[in-house]
Amino acid sequence: MLSRNPARPVAAPPLPAPRGPLSAAVITALREDREAGAPTLDADPYGADLQLALYCLYELHYRGFAGVADEREWDPALLTVRAALERLFTDALRADVEPSDDVGAELDALLVEPVEGQGPSWYLKKEGEPWQVREYVAHRSLYHLKEADPQAWVIARLDGPAKAALVTVEHDEYGAGDPDRMHAQLFADMMRALDLDDTYGAYLDAAPAETLAEVNLMSLCGLHRRLRGALIGQFATVELTSSPGSDRLVRAMRRLGLPEAAVEFYAEHVEADAVHEQLVRRGVIAPLLAGEPALAADVVFGIRASGFLADRFGAHLLGCWAQDRTSLRHPLPDHAARASSA
Numbered sequence: 001m002l003s004r005n006p007a008r009p010v011a012a013p014p015l016p017a018p019r020g021p022l023s024a025a026v027i028t029a030l031r032e033d034r035e036a037g038a039p040t041l042d043a044d045p046y047g048a049d050l051q052l053a054l055y056c057l058y059e060l061h062y063r064g065f066a067g068v069a070d071e072r073e074w075d076p077a078l079l080t081v082r083a084a085l086e087r088l089f090t091d092a093l094r095a096d097v098e099p100s101d102d103v104g105a106e107l108d109a110l111l112v113e114p115v116e117g118q119g120p121s122w123y124l125k126k127e128g129e130p131w132q133v134r135e136y137v138a139h140r141s142l143y144h145l146k147e148a149d150p151q152a153w154v155i156a157r158l159d160g161p162a163k164a165a166l167v168t169v170e171h172d173e174y175g176a177g178d179p180d181r182m183h184a185q186l187f188a189d190m191m192r193a194l195d196l197d198d199t200y201g202a203y204l205d206a207a208p209a210e211t212l213a214e215v216n217l218m219s220l221c222g223l224h225r226r227l228r229g230a231l232i233g234q235f236a237t238v239e240l241t242s243s244p245g246s247d248r249l250v251r252a253m254r255r256l257g258l259p260e261a262a263v264e265f266y267a268e269h270v271e272a273d274a275v276h277e278q279l280v281r282r283g284v285i286a287p288l289l290a291g292e293p294a295l296a297a298d299v300v301f302g303i304r305a306s307g308f309l310a311d312r313f314g315a316h317l318l319g320c321w322a323q324d325r326t327s328l329r330h331p332l333p334d335h336a337a338r339a340s341s342a
Contacts, residue, residue, distance in 0.1 A: 005180060011066065011200075012063050012064045012065050012066045012068070013063065013065060013066065013199070013200055013201030013202070013204065014065065014066050014067075014201075015027050015030060015031055015056070015065045015066070015067070015068070016052065016056070016204045016205045017205055018049075018052070019048040019049050019052050020043075020047070020048065020049025020050075020052075021040060021049065022039055022040060022043055022049045022050050022052075022053040022085070023048075023049050023050075023052040023053040023056065025037050025039070025053070025081075026053040026056050026057060026078070026081065027053075027056060029077075029078065030056065030065060030068045030072060030078075031067065031068070033068075033069065033072075035075075035077040035078075036077060036078060036081045039053075039081050039084045039085055041084065041088065043085075043088060045088045045089050045091070045092035045093075046089075046092065046209060046210075046213055046312070047209055048208065048209040048212070050085055050088060050089070051089075051209045051212040051213050051216060052209075052212060053081075053085055054082065054085045054086070054089065054212075054216050054220075055204070055212045055215065055216055057078060057081070057082040057085070058082075058216060058219035058220075058223070059201075060072055060073040060078070061073055061219070061223065062146055062149060063146075063200055063201070086220060089213075089216065089220065090220070093217075093301075093305045093308065093309075094301070096308055097301060097304040097305050097308055098304065099297060099300070099301065100297070100300045100304075101296040101297040101300060102296075102300065103285065103289060103296050103299050103300055106233075106299075106300050106303050106304070107236065107240065107281055107285070107303075110236070110237060110240040110241055110303065111240060111277075113244050118314070118318075119245075119310075119314045119318075120136055120313075120314050120317045120318065121245040121246075121248040121249050121252070122248060123317075123318060123321070124136065124248065124249060124252035125248040125249070125251050125252045125255070128252050128256070128321075129256070130256050130258065130334070131332065131334050132321055132327075133194070133249075133252060133253060133256065133258065134194050134195075134196060134332055134334065135317075135326065135327050135328055135332060136249075136317065137187075137190065137191060137194055137196060138196055138203045138206065138207075138328060138332065139203070139207060139211045139313075139317070139327070139328070140187075141187065141191060141196070141198075141202070141203050142201075142203065142204065142207055142211060142212070142215050143214070143215045143218070144183065144184060144187040144265075145184050145187060145188060145198070145200050145201075146184060146200075147173060147182075147183045147184045147187065148170050148173035148174060148183065148184075150215075150218035150219050150221075150222040150231075151166075151170065151173075151218070151222060151231065151234075151235050152170060152222070153222035153223055153231070154166070154221075154222055154228050154231045154232065154235075155167060155170070157225050157228040158228070158284075158288065159291065160287060160291070161283065161287040162283070162284050162285075162287045162288040162291070164283075165279050165280070165282075165283025165284045165287075166232075166235075166280075166283075166284050168279060168283070169239070169276050169279050169280060169284075172276070181268075183265070183268070183269075186264055186265040186268055187265050189261060189264065189265070190261070190262045190263075190264065190265040190266075192261075193258075193259045193261035193262035194258065194259070194262050196332075203328070205329065205330065206328040206329050206330045207328070207329070208316060208327070208328070208329055210309070210312050210313040210315075210316040211313060213309050213312070213313075214306075214309045214310065214313055217234060217305060217306060217309055218231070218234060221234055221302060227298065227302075228295070228298075229288070229292075229295030229296070229297075229298030229299045229301075229302065230298045230299070230301050230302030230305065231302060232280075232284060232285060232288060232295075232299055232302060233298065233299040233300060233301060233302020233303040233304075233305075233306065234302040234303070234305070234306045235280060235284075235302075236280050236281065236284075236285060236299070236302075236303060237302070237303050237306040237307060237310075238306070239276040239277055239279075239280045240277050240280065240281070242269050242276075243269065243270050243271075243277065246266040246267070246269035246270045247266075247270045249266040250263055250266045250267050250270060253266070285299065
């Protein structure tokens with residue numbers, strides 16, 4: 001199916017500004033086409049410096065960066081640095097996430113909605129303001145403008161019914177053949193309706209460590225065959241919890257009188273992810289574990305690590321908003337103007 005919209009030029013985003021010695025070493029190596037030095041191994045695994053460095057290294061497998069040769073994607077020195085940073089990140093997550101191999105209990109817990117929950121979507125539904133909705137969307141753009149791409153890495157690592165079911169879900173994520181209904185395209189449409197920059201990577205410099213870490217977990221699990229079970233756990237977390245969260249965001253936007261064009265992305269996920277919930281649980285996870293039961297602990301790890309990082313992200317947003325300050329490193333223009341007039 002052909003797009004009804006004119007094609008846009010495809011351009012790699014610029015390299016971001018570094019946030020410490022690790023990210024400075026990686027970004028300088030990419031900008032100047034030279035090797036990066038050995039990373040400092042006492043860095044905060046959840047800190048902005050390590051997370052930005054890791055994000056930049058992962059981004060070489062997606063759109064890359066302007067002025068960086070495509071060949072750097074598989075540069076042995078960069079891969080060595082990436083492996084060291086991944087070990088710090090993964091070791092921290094495994095230390096902070098309690099292990100289990102009871103996948104059924106974990107999936108059941110994901111389906112239980114609290115009577116009155118916490119988190120950004122609950123807050124936005126009840127009392128959020130337009131500037132906070134726009135900030136939330138800017139944060140999410142780092143993933144949703146490449147929605148489903150990190151999970152696509154796992155397709156070749158599955159077999160039989162699990163592969164077929166996951167491809168069915170991915171087919172929907174990519175618009176079921178209609179480029180204008182791709183979820184990444186719907187997200188870009190929403191960004192424009194909210195007067196945000198829908199250019200790929202536009203808000204990388206503004207994104208805090210908590211935002212980067214959630215996206216990095218997806219890339220980490222997607223790019224390593226040994227973490228295929230964890231990737232399926234992460235994917236299950238999104239698909240099983242997205243529908244009610246999306247409904248809350250639809251209600252938030254309509255309560256605030258935001259353009260209906262902005263509502264379409266989350267309205268689509270209310271329906272689509274309700275279907276995907278069953279496909280992921282019964283079509284992907286059940287046959288995956290029937291064929292590879294040893295992956296159960298990794299599936300749970302993916303679920304719990306995803307939830308752990310989501311809680312950190314939510315706490316960051318709500319903590320900033322409780323103080324009426326931006327949750328981004330650089331405020332969006334409407335919040336800056338509002339603060340200066342207060």
